[in-house]
Amino acid sequence: MIAESFSVEKGDYLRAGEASTKMKNMLKKLGIGGSVLRRISVAAYEVEMNLVIHSLGGTLSIDLDGDYIWLVSEDIGPGIPDIESAMREGYSTADEIAQGMGFGAGMGIPNMKRNADVFEIESEPNKGTKIKMGFLMGGGKSE
Amino acid sequence: MNKRFHSVTLEASRCKGCTNCLTRCPMEAIRVRGGRAYIMDERCVDCGECIRTCSYHAKVAMTDDLGIIENFEHRIALPAPSLYGQFYHAKSIAVILEALKYIGFTDVFEVAKGADIATRLLQEELKNPDRPRPLISSACPAITRMIQIKFPTLIPNIVKVKQPMEIAATMARAEYSKKHSVSKDKIGVFFITPCAAKVTAVRNPIGQEKSEVDGVISMLDIYAGVFPILNKVSADENVKIATPYGVGWANSGGESRAANINKTMAVDGIENVAHVLEEIENGRLRDLDYFEGAACSGGCVGGPLTYENKYVARNKVMQLISDLPLERPEDAVPCRVLNSFDFMLDTPIPENYSMQLDEEVSTAMEKMERINEILESLPGYDCGSCGSPTCRSFAEDIVRGYFNITDCIFILRDRLKVMAQQMVDMSNTKRE
Known part of the structure; x- marks a missing residue:
């Protein structure tokens, strides 16, 4: 069992993407490759950018339990008022800065869900959002 | 045919064992030991970056005459x-x-x-x-x-x-x-x-x-x-x-x-x-x-x-x-x-696992934990004095068995300080 977590600050575009890069490098050292790594790379980057763009800050952690690689994002708010809509492709609440950087196509959460073998999301307005994604180490879904 | 042939090689007699190539190799494929550099065959991609950075022209490319x-x-x-x-x-x-x-x-x-x-x-x-x-x-x-x-x-x-x-x-x-x-x-x-x-x-x-x-x-x-x-x-x-x-x-x-x-x-x-x-x-x-x-x-x-x-x-x-x-x-x-003519590549391009810590994921995970523990104790200067390009790669090299913790000059200095103090303490003990 190995776990590592990274804190991600709201609006910190300077370090945005660092946590997912570190996690990816760690997985490569552990010998995780192929389609699993490809799916995790996309999901980790999306979820990290979500923390930077939408949350008030939070943590991103990675955990391996022998069967699954778990990617968990937990933030301290503001929560997603309408999860149903957020899960829909094309729905976005990204601000102008993020949109100017090419984000905000409304593909974030749907993209995570598509890439993960297990996808759970809980959110409470004014409290925070928790996204838990599981990737089967022995392969899992193909793209 | 040598599977590990590399054009980029070291002219050992010219190498001073400095850190120029060590810290600038984009693949972290160089280590310095005993006053000279070594190129890790399995990681080198022959980009030639070290040929450019070596002040002593110790890195050379093997070509045909x-x-x-x-x-x-x-x-x-x-x-x-x-x-x-x-x-x-x-x-x-x-x-x-x-x-x-x-x-x-x-x-x-x-x-x-x-x-x-x-x-x-x-x-x-x-x-x-x-x-x-x-x-x-x-x-x-x-x-x-x-x-x-x-x-x-x-x-x-x-x-x-x-x-x-x-x-x-x-x-x-x-x-x-x-x-x-x-x-x-x-x-x-x-x-x-x-x-x-x-x-x-x-x-x-x-x-x-x-x-x-x-x-x-x-x-x-x-x-x-x-x-x-x-x-x-x-x-x-x-x-x-x-x-x-x-x-x-x-x-x-x-x-x-x-x-x-x-x-x-x-x-x-x-x-x-x-x-x-x-x-x-x-x-x-x-x-x-x-x-x-x-x-x-x-x-x-x-x-x-x-x-x-x-x-x-x-x-x-x-x-x-x-x-x-x-x-x-x-x-x-x-x-x-x-x-x-057929000008398409016809054999698959394999993954290269040289970054991997172990073939077994569980063993690799144990090694990763040890690396993280060692990393905690290192100064984080990424100075290259130990012969490894960064503190993280040094921790990894220790776990892979290439280096000892005292190859870090800062750890060594701290340990010497403790030893010196112990010697002072010992020399101060008086016969009862």
């Missing part, structure tokens, strides 16, 4: 288009090609013509909607090897077209054999290279069983022979030169311009290429059709075995291109050529 061409009765030079940028005063490409015949070659075939063919095949591959996006150029072997090691998930994106050098080698041999009625095994074809990576690509090919090239000669080794005669030879100015687009492959961005497609990105310098590959791996840039990465800054004109400054060389190539008749590869390459 010009004398190797004597082994063949018929010898064809395959000049990389970057060669044209090396001769600031050359009047035309034709003159440079002619001069090569005066230093021992019987004939010359431009690699730029191979690039024209590669361009056509690349355009065809781009039409296939089932290929992943962006397609990644296979032209720079150092980048392909880096992808095998650091970005294995992007291997399926690598273009399946052979390098222009290989295409040119096949074409040169076939045409010469037909024209002069000589059997193919009597013909030697020799690539004139701007870099070490191409030498390795010939000795130890990627994506194909065997190279068509018989020898690889450094641009630096033919420079002295060609330069003085450039203004004395008279070239047949009607000789058919490759298209400006084929020649343009010498510069970064040349492949995209040749393929004539939108949504492309060209990046030069191996560190920059790694950063963008990271973005591609993250699923960004999915709207790109083509990505060309060159390990050397400027593209092949910036190769470690070139003589001329890369900016001067790039300009010279552009000037020579502007003197050529404007012709597209689509018009210059006959369909007959595309139909009668």
